[in-house]
Amino acid sequence: MSIKFLAEDDRPREKFLSKGKNSLSDSELLAIIMGSGSREETAVELARRILTSVNNNWSQLSLLSVKDLMKFKGIGEVKAISISTALEIGRRKAGQEIPEKSSISKSNDAYLILKNHLSDLRTEEFWAIFLNQSNKVIHLSKLTQGGINQSIVDARVLFKTALDHFSTGIIIAHNHPSGNLNPSREDLDITQKIKEAGKTLNIQLLDHLIITQNSYYSFADEGVL
Known part of the structure; x- marks a missing residue:
């Protein structure tokens, strides 16, 4: 992977540190979860392609299984598990926000x-x-x-x-x-x-x-x- 792609993958992290998490787009957040892109795409580009396939809807993305996610070129088992895990954490957090x-x-x-x-x-x-x-x-x-x-x-x-x-x-x-x-x-x-x-x-x-x-x-x- 070229220096250009590595730098591209690091940019969401730099933006997170310099401007805060609220400044990140959905594709940048997903890129950080995945950690890296592929030979053909940066992490942000790969994330954007995945989100576009589910109409940029996190709930729709959460319905995809690990095998479904691995159908995207550039997503292996480790990245697929990372995505599913992050979405499950978000679901549990949302449930805990309801006062007991x-x-x-x-x-x-x-x-x-x-x-x-x-x-x-x-x-x-x-x-x-x-x-x-x-x-x-x-x-x-x-x-x-x-x-x-x-x-x-x-x-x-x-x-x-x-x-x-x-x-x-x-x-x-x-x-x-x-x-x-x-x-x-x-x-x-x-x-x-x-x-x-x-x-x-x-x-x-x-x-x-x-x-x-x-x-x-x-x-x-x-x-x-």
Whole structure:
């Protein structure tokens, strides 16, 4: 690799140090994550090509697997893992920015807490928010992880967790990787099963959310809870 390319690859780092991280473009940030370009492209040019392929959308980029990333010329396994790792750190950070004791008064409040955990997944996961009597969040938990089409939750595990945290209300949620917001027959059945079980324990099922990449469906808002 020529001196010209090495200098080109170093420029985002120099800009980071001299002007700060906020001055960097998306392609420059990605270039720093990758560390270097290829014989034909600088790191910035390679990063720009990758981002262009996903319409410069970080969420779309996070959906690419290591094998998907390695299809780009100049991206080997190490660079692909570095990119995926950085995006996963960003996803976890976004999830931690939600205050643990936030209060939920409407379905969108719950969605804002859960979307960072569920919206970009390729397989289904089942999560629950556990609330106290004031509808403040006291615990958030992933209960199951399934395949592409379904993730079945064990109601006993759900209510054991609720009892362990002295919860009086729960909001359950799962994602539909297909993007289809409509509840399935199984979704409706498990919702009623959990609702009825909660009555016995005096733990109210407040809502069930189906989450896709860009939106959500609320059983409570739709009047089917």
